Amino acid sequence: MAIALGIIAGLIVLLLVIVALRPAAFRVVRSGLVRAAPDTAFAIINDFGHWSTWSPYEAIDPAMTRTISTPSHGPGATYAWHGNAKAGAGTMTISESAPSSRIAMRLVFTRPFRADNQVRFEVQPEGEGCRVSWIMEGRHGFMGKAMSMICDMDRMIGRDFEQGLANLDTVAHAAADPS
Template structure:
């Protein structure tokens, strides 16, 4: 029994140390080169409706309820979603737009847990193509920050799926 207790205490100590060393800040980004002009790619990111044409999370719930508000293609353009356990619910609002260069958003999640994040989609011309970098920043409270150990692989999959969909519609 003492040996089991020592093992459990060691595991708890390792988790606490890991949690403290990792900190709360989380950053993820992924890039892709799209064979289309920045202007064409921008037309697919400059409003929440355009974004949702390739947003990988829209597929998590076939019955997802989405409501839009604000003026499309302007700061304050916003959508809120309410879905199943996988999709959760929350809102995403455009906070900055630089034509043919950048879209920034703020996201607020209510379910499956409350949190918020910021995201940027940055366009950089590369000859006749455009490099698109999509990033996300958030803070995860203790002990939720331990999720960072598993988030990169899921984010890589989701962002990769979204960027590939953006590439497909932009290159048409």
Template sequence: MTIWTILAGIGGVAALTTAGSLLLPRHVHVERTATFQGTPEAVLSLAASNTGYQRFNPYLTVDPALQISHFGPDAGVGSGFAFDGKDGKGTQVVAAITDNSVRYDIDMGPMGKPTQAIVVKPAAEGVQVTWSMDADMGFNPVGRVMGLFMEGMIGKTFEQGLGNLAAAI
């Protein structure tokens, strides 16, 4: 076997791996739902506020050294914060508010620009809250492979955040 045969084999495997990763889903959706005591208005009030969000921010639970810097109005569309911690850095901004939801635009630079939403509805036990994230992994093969792990990684984060939110209400 010549060196050229070995290199051609390695190149073929790399090409197949890259092409195969592009068959993985481009769009990732993760969501978690919890029901707890409280009102939709109380949840939305916290979710749409710079300081209110920090009362249940799950990343502060896992990274107490997370640096947060607020910008924009205290609450409402345009309310946001910059963050820098062990899981990355970027910004999160309230992009839209409806009668039952708050949507955030997140910019993590080269790590992506996912959107998240907190949707509430009244429940017999108080309030049902669904926290979701949508991300476009693009054509990056590494990003597409990472997308396979988002459910486990982000899902645990949302579960922590919903527990924090229940305690904050």
């Protein structure tokens, strides 16, 4: 019995060491072509008032409460949400807004877990439209490192980013060509 307990304790310690040694930093990047001019795509991303039309996270909880600052765009603009267990709660604040090219945000989750991440959108002309890159960077705490052993964060969040970029393409294309 003592040997079995020793083996179990050893495995637990080994697991804790493996989790502790995992990288803390993470980065998720997805890019997509948007069939609209850079200024059109930029204006939609840079204004939290438009996020309900394209963000993949809006559909998670239709009853989610949202609070959008006035003004709703540019540096200092904020978007706060409070939803069900899956949507969670948090705030986004635009920290940088370089017209038609780059938007940087601070993304703070307060529920279902705490996290403080940086998000960027980079918009570059490409052909008849533009390429939009959605980038999120942050650091995992111990629990985040443990979760990353089970869930592939790049794949999980990357799918959301891909859907959001496809939605953005649809919305921006319609705004650029209203006929």
